Amino acid sequence: QSWVEIVLAMVRSLQIVSWNVGGITSPVKRYKILQALQRRGTMIACLQETRLSRLEHLKLRTKWVGEVHQSPASHGKGGVAILVHKSFPGKAKLLHHDDFGRLVLLEVTMQSLTFLLLVCYAPNQY
Numbered sequence: 344q345s346w347v348e349i350v351l352a353m354v355r356s357l358q359i360v361s362w363n364v365g366g367i368t369s370p371v372k373r374y375k376i377l378q379a380l381q382r383r384g385t386m387i388a389c390l391q392e393t394r395l396s397r398l399e400h401l402k403l404r405t406k407w408v409g410e411v412h413q414s415p416a417s418h419g420k421g422g423v424a425i426l427v428h429k430s431f432p433g434k435a436k437l438l439h440h441d442d443f444g445r446l447v448l449l450e451v452t453m454q455s456l457t458f459l460l461l462v463c464y465a466p467n468q469y
Contacts, residue, residue, distance in 0.1 A: 350456055357453070359387045361462070366394040373402065381407050386428045387435070387451070389462035393422035393444075400424055414440040414447050423447050423462045435460075 360380060367373040380388050393400070393416065400413040409429035416422030421444030427435045433453035440447045449460045
C-alpha cells in the first residue's frame with residue numbers, strides 16, 4: 344500500500360461530522376443532537392451556531408465526548424465547538440479560538456498523519 348492509500352483509509356474511518364445546530368440551549372435538543380452523533384459513530388463533531396456560553400459548552404461533555412474545544416457565543420449569537428470522542432485514536436490540540444463565537448482551529452494527529460481542522464461559523468449578513 345502506498346502512503347496515499349493508508350491516509351485515505353484512515354480518513355474514511357475517522358467519521359467527522361459538521362452540523363449547524365441552530366442553537367442547542369434547550370436540554371432536550373442538546374440531548375437529541377448528542378444522541379444522533381453517538382448513533383452515527385462520530386469521532387469528531389464540528390458544531391456551528393451553538394449559542395452557548397463558555398460554561399454552557401461544558402454540558403456537551405457526555406459519556407462519549409472526551410474533549411470540547413469551543414468559542415462561545417457572543418451576546419447569544421454564533422458559538423462553535425469541536426467535540427472529540429473519548430476513544431478517538433489520536434490527539435487533538437487546540438491551536439486557536441476567537442472571542443466572537445466564530446472559529447476553532449485544532450491540530451489533529453492520528454498515527455503519523457497530522458492535519459488542521461477548522462470549524463467556522465460565517466452567517467450571511469457579513
